[in-house]
Amino acid sequence: MAEDESIATEAPSAWAIVVGIDLYSTTHPAMNLRGACNDAVLLYQFLRSSLKIPKSNIRLHLSRDPHFTPLTAKDPPSLPPTFWEFLDSLDHIRREARPGDFVHIHFSGHGNREFTLHEDKKSKTDQDERLCFVDNEMTDVMFGEKLDELAAPPYNLTLLVTLDCCFSGGMTRDPRYSAVRNKPSSQAIELHPRDYNTEPSMSSGSRDASLHKGWLYRDRAYNVIAACQPYEKSMETPDPASGNRVYGALTSTLISQLKHLRGQRSFMTYNVFQGILESALKGTFGKITQQKPMLIGPRNRLLFLSSVREDASTVASVRKVGSGVMFIDRGSVDGSNVGDIYTVSDPGASLNQIRQSTQEGSHTPAKRTTALKIVITSVKEYESEAREYVEPSILPTGNHARLVKSGWLANLVQRSRVxxxxxxxxxxxxxxxxxxxxxxxxxxxxxxxxxxxxxxxxxxxxxxxxxxxxxxxxxxxxxxxxxxxxxxxxxxxxxxxxxxxxxxxxxxxxxxxxxxxxxxxxxxAIRTPPRFHQMTAPFDLRVASCECPLDEPSVLSSWEITVHNTQPGPLFVAVFNLTPLYGVRQLFPSDEGHMEASVMGKPARTIIDISVPDALHRQYQSDPSFIMQDILKIFITTENTNLRHLELEDITEGWIPASRTGKARRLTDEIQASWWVKDKKVITKSKFSRI
Incomplete structure (x- = not known):
C-alpha cells in the first residue's frame, strides 16, 4: 500500500535518521528483538504527520525478524541498518542540510559495552558504549565526534538523538515477554568476527569528576534522550492499546507524550519534557521496568528547535491524586516547605484552560480563567501533599482539584519562607x-x-x-x-x-x-533528616585526601570519596560542590544521570580535585590573608533522585542576574525512602599564608 502523500507538507528544514533492528542473528534467536522496528515505524509516522518532515528527508533503516515482525505492505521503504549505511546517512545529511536545520537521529536496538578502543581519549580501564548494527558496532567516541561535527560550524545543525537501548549488560525474559535491549554477553553467541566475553569490571574513579563511562554524556551542543540511567536496563514490552504489539518503553512513551502535548511542544524545554517522560514511564510501565530517561545536552532548549528558553519557575510533576489531595514529586530533599504555592496544568493543554466548569455533563464551553493553584500541606522526603489553594479574598467556587491528573506539571510560584x-x-x-x-x-x-x-x-x-x-x-x-x-x-x-x-x-x-x-x-542548609540521626547508616562513607595529578599543576588538593553499600538494596550517590563563589555544581555523576548507583561489593567512588577559580587566582597569588572554602556535599539516598535543580552559577565580577531554570523532577512510588547528607569542608589559603 502506497503511503498517503497528503499527510505531509514539504519542510526541507527538518531531517531524520531512524534505525530499528529486530533481526541480529538467524542462528541465535535470543539475540533478536521484537519491538525495535515497530519503534522505528511509529517514529517515522510521527515525523511525517506531526513534524511534517518529507519522505525525502528521512533515512529509515530496518531489520525485521520474519518470525515476529515480518515486512508488511504498509512499511515505508527502508535501508539496511548496517554500520556503513548509517555512516552514509550521516554524510547525506551533512551534505544536504543547511545551517540551522533540525535533525532527529533515533536508534532502537541493542547496545553493548566493551574495553575501549580509544586509549588516546580514555584510560585503559574505561569502556566504550556501543550501538550494535547488524554487521558492526559504533563506539560512543566515533558517534559523538560525528555529532560534534554536525553541530559545529560550518554545518550548525540542531540535533536531537534518541537512544532506545542500554549498555548495562544482561538480558531477561518472562512469560509476558519483556526484553532488555542490551546484547547478551556470551561466548557462544557471535554477531561479528569479534570476541564477546563477559564484561570487565569498571573503575569508578574519576580524577576530574567528568566520568568516561559514556563519551556522549558530557556537555554537548546537541541533545540526547537516552532510554535509561547508566546502571539501568532499557525494556521493550507489548502494548495492550495496540493489540499487544511490542514497542520499546521509551519510544512508545516518547511518541504518546509528544502527541498529547500538541501545540505546547513549541514552548516545552527538554528539561521539562524529561520530567513528563519519567512520569509517563512510571505510570505505564512501572510494574515492568524502573528505567528513567536520561537527558544530555542543553536542558533549556525548546523541543525540536535551536532556541533556548529561560524558565523562571521550578517545575515538578503531579505523581498521584485522590479525594481532593494530590502529591507532587518534591520533598524535603528538594527544599520543599509547607505553604509553598504551585500552579498545576495539563502539559498538553493551554496553560490558561485549567479550571473548567464543575457541572457534570455541562455543555457550556470551558471558561478561561487563571491556572489552578495548590498549596503544600505536608512534606515527606521525596514528595509533598497538596490541596487546592484559594486566595484569601476569593470565595471557593468548587472542587477544581478533582480535575487534576497524574502527570500534570506543577510550577512553583511562591515560597513560604521569606x-x-x-x-x-x-x-x-x-x-x-x-x-x-x-x-x-x-x-x-x-x-x-x-x-x-x-x-x-x-x-x-x-x-x-x-x-x-x-x-x-x-x-x-x-x-x-x-x-x-x-x-x-x-x-x-x-x-x-x-x-x-x-x-x-x-x-x-x-x-x-x-x-x-x-x-x-x-x-x-540541607541536612540528614533528624529521624535518621540515631540509626546506623547502611553505608560506609570515606573521604580521604589523595595525591594530586602530576599533569595538572593547578590542582591544589584531591579528595577521594568512596561509598560502600552495606545493605542488600541499592543506594544512590551524588556529590555537589558549593564553590567559594557561591555556585552549586553537581560533580558526580557529571552528566550521566541523576545519581550513581552503589550495591554491595561495588562501591561508588570518585576523586574530586580542588583548584582556585580564575576569578580568585590573583588574590590567591598576592594576598597573604586570602582564604576560600569549598563544601563537598554528598547525598546518599535509597531512591534515585534528580537534584540538579540545586545548581547555581558562580558569582564573579560583572555578574548579572538571569532567570533561573526550572528542573524536571522524577516520580517515585517509594515515599518511605531514606536519605543522608554529609559535608566535607575544604579550606584553601594563599600560597603565601603563614596561618
Whole structure:
C-alpha cells in the first residue's frame, strides 16, 4: 500500500535518521528483538504527520525478524541498518542540510559495552558504549565526534538523538515477554568476527569528576534522550492499546507524550519534557521496568528547535491524586516547605484552560480563567501533599482539584519562607538617591520563588537578626552576612549613577544577588533528616585526601570519596560542590544521570580535585590573608533522585542576574525512602599564608 502523500507538507528544514533492528542473528534467536522496528515505524509516522518532515528527508533503516515482525505492505521503504549505511546517512545529511536545520537521529536496538578502543581519549580501564548494527558496532567516541561535527560550524545543525537501548549488560525474559535491549554477553553467541566475553569490571574513579563511562554524556551542543540511567536496563514490552504489539518503553512513551502535548511542544524545554517522560514511564510501565530517561545536552532548549528558553519557575510533576489531595514529586530533599504555592496544568493543554466548569455533563464551553493553584500541606522526603489553594479574598467556587491528573506539571510560584535584609546607609545623604530607588523598585524585582523582605532606615523591623545587611553607598552596595560581616569573596556591587540607563538597574542587580544567595543558603542548609540521626547508616562513607595529578599543576588538593553499600538494596550517590563563589555544581555523576548507583561489593567512588577559580587566582597569588572554602556535599539516598535543580552559577565580577531554570523532577512510588547528607569542608589559603 502506497503511503498517503497528503499527510505531509514539504519542510526541507527538518531531517531524520531512524534505525530499528529486530533481526541480529538467524542462528541465535535470543539475540533478536521484537519491538525495535515497530519503534522505528511509529517514529517515522510521527515525523511525517506531526513534524511534517518529507519522505525525502528521512533515512529509515530496518531489520525485521520474519518470525515476529515480518515486512508488511504498509512499511515505508527502508535501508539496511548496517554500520556503513548509517555512516552514509550521516554524510547525506551533512551534505544536504543547511545551517540551522533540525535533525532527529533515533536508534532502537541493542547496545553493548566493551574495553575501549580509544586509549588516546580514555584510560585503559574505561569502556566504550556501543550501538550494535547488524554487521558492526559504533563506539560512543566515533558517534559523538560525528555529532560534534554536525553541530559545529560550518554545518550548525540542531540535533536531537534518541537512544532506545542500554549498555548495562544482561538480558531477561518472562512469560509476558519483556526484553532488555542490551546484547547478551556470551561466548557462544557471535554477531561479528569479534570476541564477546563477559564484561570487565569498571573503575569508578574519576580524577576530574567528568566520568568516561559514556563519551556522549558530557556537555554537548546537541541533545540526547537516552532510554535509561547508566546502571539501568532499557525494556521493550507489548502494548495492550495496540493489540499487544511490542514497542520499546521509551519510544512508545516518547511518541504518546509528544502527541498529547500538541501545540505546547513549541514552548516545552527538554528539561521539562524529561520530567513528563519519567512520569509517563512510571505510570505505564512501572510494574515492568524502573528505567528513567536520561537527558544530555542543553536542558533549556525548546523541543525540536535551536532556541533556548529561560524558565523562571521550578517545575515538578503531579505523581498521584485522590479525594481532593494530590502529591507532587518534591520533598524535603528538594527544599520543599509547607505553604509553598504551585500552579498545576495539563502539559498538553493551554496553560490558561485549567479550571473548567464543575457541572457534570455541562455543555457550556470551558471558561478561561487563571491556572489552578495548590498549596503544600505536608512534606515527606521525596514528595509533598497538596490541596487546592484559594486566595484569601476569593470565595471557593468548587472542587477544581478533582480535575487534576497524574502527570500534570506543577510550577512553583511562591515560597513560604521569606528572607529578610536590613538596609544601612554609608556616606550619609550621598546615598539617599540610591536608597530611595531601591525602596521604590525592590518589590517589582522580588522573586516569589526566592522571596525577600527589605527593611529600610526608619522601618520598624519585626526581626531582631536579619538574614543579611545591605550597606548602600553612592557608588557601591556591599552585602554582609547575618553577623554583619562581609561575605567571603563576594564581589561588591559597583555602579556609576551617571552611566546607568536607569537607577532601577541597581535594584534589579541587588535583588538578583539576594535571590541567588538565598538559593545557595538553602542548598547549604540541607541536612540528614533528624529521624535518621540515631540509626546506623547502611553505608560506609570515606573521604580521604589523595595525591594530586602530576599533569595538572593547578590542582591544589584531591579528595577521594568512596561509598560502600552495606545493605542488600541499592543506594544512590551524588556529590555537589558549593564553590567559594557561591555556585552549586553537581560533580558526580557529571552528566550521566541523576545519581550513581552503589550495591554491595561495588562501591561508588570518585576523586574530586580542588583548584582556585580564575576569578580568585590573583588574590590567591598576592594576598597573604586570602582564604576560600569549598563544601563537598554528598547525598546518599535509597531512591534515585534528580537534584540538579540545586545548581547555581558562580558569582564573579560583572555578574548579572538571569532567570533561573526550572528542573524536571522524577516520580517515585517509594515515599518511605531514606536519605543522608554529609559535608566535607575544604579550606584553601594563599600560597603565601603563614596561618
Amino acid at each position: 528572607a529578610e535584609a536590613r538596609i544601612a546607609q554609608r556616606d550619609g545623604s550621598r546615598s539617599d538617591a540610591v536608597v530611595r530607588t531601591i525602596q521604590k523598585e525592590w518589590l517589582s524585582y522580588n522573586d516569589p520563588v526566592a522571596p525577600w523582605r527589605l527593611w529600610f532606615p526608619g522601618d520598624k523591623s519585626r526581626t531582631l537578626k536579619p538574614t543579611c545587611y545591605i550597606h548602600v553607598g553612592p557608588t557601591s552596595i556591599e552585602v554582609h552576612d547575618r553577623n554583619d560581616r562581609p561575605y567571603l569573596n563576594l564581589p561588591v556591587l559597583e555602579f556609576d549613577q551617571n552611566r546607568l540607563i536607569s537607577m532601577a538597574e541597581v535594584t534589579r542587580r541587588l535583588m538578583g544577588l539576594l535571590q541567588h544567595l538565598k538559593l545557595y543558603d538553602e542548598a547549604k
